[in-house]
Amino acid sequence: MTTTKAGALEAEAAPAHPGTDDALARRNAFVMAGAQALGGANPAIVISLGGIVGQSLAENPALATLPVSLLNLGLALGTIPAAMIMRRYGRRAGYVLGASIGVVAGAIASVGIVREAFYLFCLGTFVAGMYGSYVQSYRYAAADTASPAFKARAISWVMAGGLVAGIIGPQVVILTREAIPEAPFAGAFLAQAALALVSILVVSLFRAPARPAASAAALPGSAAAKADTGRPLSVIVRQGRFVVAVIAGLVSYGLMSFLMTATPLAMVGCGLPVETAALGISWHILAMFAPAFFTGRLIDRFGKETITAIGLVLTAIAAAINLSGLTVAHFWGGLVLLGLGWNFGFIGATAMVTDCHRPEERTKVQAANDFLVFGSVAIASFSAGKLLDLGGWETLNWLVFPPIVLALVLVALQARAKRLAAA
Template sequence: MVEIDDRLARRNAIILAGAQAFGAASPPIVVSLGGIVGVWLAPDKALATLPVSLFNLGVAAGTIPAAMLMRHLGRRSGYVVGAVLGALAGLVAAGGIYVGAFLIFCLGTFLAGNYSSFVQSYRFAATDGASFAFRPRAISFVMVGGLLAAVIGPQVAIHTRDLFSGAPFVGSFLGQGALALIALPILFMLRPVPMPAAAHGGGRPLWQIVRAPRFIVAVSAGTVTYALMSFVMTAAPVAMVGCGHTVGEATLGIQWHVLAMFGPSFVTGRLINRIGHSATTALGLLLIAAAAGVALSGLAVAHFWLSLVLLGVGWNLGFIGATAMVTECYRPEERAKVQAANDFLMFGTVAVASFSSGKLLDVAGWETVNWIVFPLVTLVLVMIGVQELMTRLRTRQVSA
């Protein structure tokens, strides 16, 4: 067996972590303020979370074009285009708020989602040329950059929201665009990874790959993990303000949540190497269920914040674990289309979840939003359990 040198993969993972620190600061700004600005601008309060839903739809819609662009131009050039798009998104969203146009603001958040489709693929780019053993850690390296984003994004939102008198939050979205530009010089440091000669072919048909049980379980686990996190997180700031808590408390709650989303990344890669992808993902799903349990136990600031922290940690374990599972489902020549298919399915579902969250919160309330978590978590845990059981049975048959 040829030993793979992970030095270039490690270097690129660190660079991508730096870019993630600024690129991943965009979602906290949109999520923490999108619903609040929506309440102010939307003609119907039930549409308050539409900007956040369109952000997630923008991620889904951007995954395949982003993958195609990077396939033709390379990772670095594609990411530079994405960062420029992120700057444009901030300008459009800020302009929509300034003129009081809900649809323009929604267009800005949709474009911000397109930008995030590039940022989301950083975690896959970090595994290019990496050994199987290093892949979980490479993904974790990139996700650690999100820890800085968890501080940068909400703080930019808080300290710039009153930058323009009479037009609250315009400065916050201008700041979002500026953060995308700051990532540009970091992205220029990215180095291309030489791929095997076989990697230039087409590989297996996509339909054959996505029908494999391992891929189905991996994408289901990642999709449910991300969708439930978005489902609850999107509703949380609006629910907090509706319960009499301040916008500042809601924004800080999202900051703690995003810190919890990325903070465990220091150890998640090692945890996966120790207990496996499936067990790590299952643990993350159990923590998401625990978050719903806390949310159902009370409406104080502490209940909201603790629930959001547990939700963030659960997302980290479930998302990184599921991502590592996906990287074992394709060959080098199949990476672009499989990664794009995974993210398209995931973020398409997340968009529906975030939009449904606003509707459900308006019609049925915060408690119903959290009760929905339990059956979905149970379903995926059963899928993971069956997959692991089948894998062990096949291993015993081979060894026998």
């Protein structure tokens, strides 16, 4: 595979000695954790305000969560182009481009609010999703340079950056909601653009591993270049373990988005103030990312499948709490357990995906996984608004249990197959 100019610059900047792999992975994990702290505020702001702004701008109440759905749709549709750009020009160049897209997204969304144009606001959240497609791959960046023993921890370190995002995003909403008096919440999306601008400086510090000389010298169309692409994607995605990993990630993230999107609307619908809903999302995001400091070690000790299963069970408990009452304590308690469930379930599923590919296959496999997962998240978030409008909060929560049971059965079978293979 040829090395482009941008990719070559990244390679020259990184140490090539194999013994430094985990040192580089640790460095990249810290850098990407910082980027995650800034980029993670992007969805936090959209999720906190998307449904509320949508409710005020959309003529049809059923379309209130469309802006949040478009965030997830943009994320899903952006994963493959983002992977292609990073494969050709390197992760660092791709991340700079992604953060630049984030600046544009915040500007468009704020203009949409000022002009009271629902379609323009929706365009802004869709573009914010395109930015999110780069942010979501941050978790893979450190793992790319990590040894097998350090991969799960590298992923969890990066995800821990979201802990700061959980503070930044909702605080931005609270502090800037009235920054433009004639256009409530427009200031929050301008702040979103400013955070993306700062993120450009942070992602510029990322360093990719040095490429082997033979790979760098391979010419397009040569046997070496073809070998670098690995197995066809159609072969990889038919692996049982890949299917289980995708379904586990899909259910973990999809159900989290399903409930999280509807919760602020349900809270406001019960007469609670917007600030209370925003703080609830803040607690939720903190719960999503705080355990990442030790999730990797838990995976190392108990296994990917076990931690993933615990995450799925916690999500089911969150739905049960939501069904038990309509007080602030019920809403916030459900959001916190939902965040914890997402952390264990999604990080565990991500670690399972890294077992399904060879180094040369990682970009396309990671992109395929994210496309499937975030495509389902887009459907889940859009369905949340419609189901909340048609069936109510109780119906919404009862729908959580069947997919969790399915995912738990598949993960249990996968764990059993691994034990039998090891024996």
